[in-house]
Amino acid sequence: MIFTPLEIEQTLKMFTEQNLDVRTITMGINLLDCADGDIDRALRRIYDKITRSASRLVDVGDRIQAELGVPIINKRVSITPIAMVAGASGGEELLRYAEMLERAAQDVGVDFLGGFSALVQHGLTPTDERVIRAIPAALADTEKVCASLNLATSRAGINMDAVQLAARAIKEAAERSADRSGFAASRMVVFANAPEDNPFMAGAFHGPSNPDTVVHVGVSGPGVVYSTVRRRPEASLDEIAEMIKKTAFRITRIGQLVVDMAAERLGVSRGIVDLSLAPTPKIGDSVARILEEMGLEAAGAPGSTAALALLNNAVKKGGLMASSRVGGLSGSFIPVSEDEGMAAAAERGSLTIEKLEAMTAICSVGLDMIAVPGSTSADTLAGVIADEMAIGVMNHKTTGVRIIPVPGGNAGEWVEFGGLLGRAPIMPLNTTSCTGFVNRGGQIPPPVTAFRN
């Protein structure tokens, strides 16, 4: 036998017991060539291009799943940030764009479509501003469309005018979906240093430097890493790092296999593999439990940032060895509602938003899927976003904020978002005013390390 029984058993268990899956095949589609002065024509072109490019995406994904015996959970589409496309028709009637995107997503059968987006780190065009103002209604009126904004980069600094607008959009999106605990806000994320090739939602968009059509793959596997750490309770931390690295290598190779097959069969460019430990609410699929298995009583305990740094770093190193095209966010996500361990740690008071903020300095994304009281003001949200952007900008990394001010919700109450989005207790937020600061507007300049030329 070319494989040993142990290799077969270990590989098999990753899928059958440890929830290893390919989280998503995401097709990026360039829509720049769909821009048109006539909105009806622009909408028709957008619909035609998406449905033509992605017509076989779901079918090909299902076939690869059947052939390999590897679960592929989602098929998704990401598009050119809509602000770049909608400007030609005057940037008006943006909801019609959102509705057309929803229709295209429904018709090709994908789970999500990302790219109701704008890149505004340097400043806002009139269309950018209209897109941000349209986001709440666009999200409330659709099911699959996701919105994202890039508010800051390490080169440009932080656009604080856009931060303010984004905070208001988050607040309004939550209020427009009050009957579903502010669900619409869960499909919106704001970034510093947003990657242009991210396959994960809500932040996926097809960056303007990408080829016309491309497929990216996002692999997940907190459960596999958890089992790896669990097997060796006596291991030192450098031994744990080594074990995680090897596991990450094996997981990423699956992503590489799938992206090769998908690109070839769909006849589009091969994109990146994003190995992100993306937890799900399922027991045994939690990042928090990995940190706890390393010896913490609960996530958020002193030592959590160090444990996460070890984890994130080892995941990246293993992934880089396994694929020559690692991209996206690659690392570890630390969402609260999507991770049963994080939600439990938040409930017992071990995990606070301030500790999460510290952890975002070394995780792969940021403050993710955090429910806060409905009484939280847009200014406070803007302050939270500005802090998170500052961490990303000054450390040359991606950071993001996906926060849900639950309408009518109070700290300590549980909210259900359902499905992969999970459930979480509403976390108390420091409400000391930052109004004077965030309302100054303007641009926070980039760090001196931005001037490398």
Next chain:
Amino acid sequence: MRAVITVVGKDKPGIIAAVSTMLAERSVNILDISQTIMQSFFTMITLVDLSAMDIDLEALRTELDQVAERVGVTITLQHEDVFTAMNRV
């Protein structure tokens, strides 16, 4: 296409016979086969060639599931490339 079929369950007579008979009926060629007891479970690992198979993959999975239910074991089929990708540099 080559695939690895793994059969795991409580040991009893006739497991290999049931699986290999079904595979033979569908012109699935067994290239390699090994049997061990792992953690007190009967484990059979088979490398098969599916190129001459007279049904499609989905149907083969269904028939394997039926055998699994009848014999009281778990049967998994995965592409050989999955194991190569994950276990070979």
